[in-house]
Amino acid sequence: MQSHSLLKGKRGIVFGALNDRSIAWKVAEKAVAEGAQIVLTNAPVAIRSGEIYQLSEALNAPVIPADATSIKDLEQLFTEAQEKLGGKIDFVLHSIGMSPNVRKGRTYDDLDYKFLDKTLDVSAISFHKMLQVAMKQDAIAEGGSVLALSYIAAQRTFAGYNDMADAKSLLESIARSFGCLYGSKKGVRINTISQSPTMTTAGSGVGGFNLFYEVAEKMSPLGNASADECADYCVMMFSDYTKKVTMQNLFHDGGFSTTGMSAEAIEMFSQNCNKE
Ligand SMILES: NC(=O)c1ccc[n+]([C@@H]2O[C@H](COP(=O)([O-])OP(=O)(O)OC[C@H]3O[C@@H](n4cnc5c(N)ncnc54)[C@H](O)[C@@H]3O)[C@@H](O)[C@H]2O)c1
Numbered sequence: 001m002q003s004h005s006l007l008k009g010k011r012g013i014v015f016g017a018l019n020d021r022s023i024a025w026k027v028a029e030k031a032v033a034e035g036a037q038i039v040l041t042n043a044p045v046a047i048r049s050g051e052i053y054q055l056s057e058a059l060n061a062p063v064i065p066a067d068a069t070s071i072k073d074l075e076q077l078f079t080e081a082q083e084k085l086g087g088k089i090d091f092v093l094h095s096i097g098m099s100p101n102v103r104k105g106r107t108y109d110d111l112d113y114k115f116l117d118k119t120l121d122v123s124a125i126s127f128h129k130m131l132q133v134a135m136k137q138d139a140i141a142e143g144g145s146v147l148a149l150s151y152i153a154a155q156r157t158f159a160g161y162n163d164m165a166d167a168k169s170l171l172e173s174i175a176r177s178f179g180c181l182y183g184s185k186k187g188v189r190i191n192t193i194s195q196s197p198t199m200t201t202a203g204s205g206v207g208g209f210n211l212f213y214e215v216a217e218k219m220s221p222l223g224n225a226s227a228d229e230c231a232d233y234c235v236m237m238f239s240d241y242t243k244k245v246t247m248q249n250l251f252h253d254g255g256f257s258t259t260g261m262s263a264e265a266i267e268m269f270s271q272n273c274n275k276e
């Protein structure tokens with residue numbers, strides 16, 4: 001893997017590497033290739049599947065299990081990560097999303113509200129929890145960079161994205177609110193990256209995902225951004241080249257978010273119309 005030593009000497013925590021399709025998996029690989037030392041973490045239930053240990057071995061990165069909704073687990077994680085890495089943390093990736101409503105096929109007009117609580121807690125409030133724990137422990141170094149992954153359904157409605165859209169709106173709002181606080185107190189920057197549809201376990205759980213993926217591909221002048229390309233962007237955001245970028249939702253989507261209708265999409269839709 002090509003390296004520019006962009007993260008040389010930096011210490012990071014990467015949440016959410018489930019398998020080798022996970023965006024977090026690619027970020028972990030690139031961060032280490034760029035010179036960082038990292039700790040990998042995921043929910044105990046995800047760690048039991050065992051795949052994370054292959055990554056851990058390949059990157060010489062310890063695994064510390066933590067349910068990102070548990071304050072106790074997060075406190076232990078930040079304490080242990082600083083011990084294992086030998087100092088304060090320079091970057092954190094929140095790459096976590098899950099909706100029981102989506103999983104159980106509950107539609108947006110028939111939500112189970114206990115499930116909704118869980119969606120918001122896992123996919124958005126966990127971001128607040130990890131930031132609050134980190135700040136109380138003063139665990140993030142001056143100038144540190146924290147990222148969470150989002151999706152454009154936070155701004156515009158996408159059929160089937162369901163209550164994850166509400167979670168992503170909240171996630172982006174937390175990045176702004178906490179970014180303002182953490183920036184002025186400790187110089188820590190906090191952003192979200194709004195990524196194209198990507199073929200991962202979480203992504204393909206969304207109803208009609210294959211069609212989402214195909215339409216976005218046609219609507220994006222540069223095509224969909226891959227997980228590897230997302231990892232490149234994350235590395236840049238963790239690096240010292242983006243020191244004054246904070247409280248932003250950064251679209252990494254091949255131009256999808258500012259395209260009204262592309263020639264490729266018109267062609268795709270007109271082929272469908274002509275069939276009828
Ligand atoms: N795949 C896409 O199309 C797409 C597009 C835009 C944004 N995103 C976002 O990217 C992020 C990563 O998802 P992915 O696509 O790599 O899928 P993924 O399924 O590989 O990753 C989701 C991760 O969330 C973890 N997780 C779930 N509950 C948790 C908990 N309680 N505590 C800790 N971790 C928990 C899972 O174990 C898993 O590792 C998510 O926030 C997702 O919404 C994905």
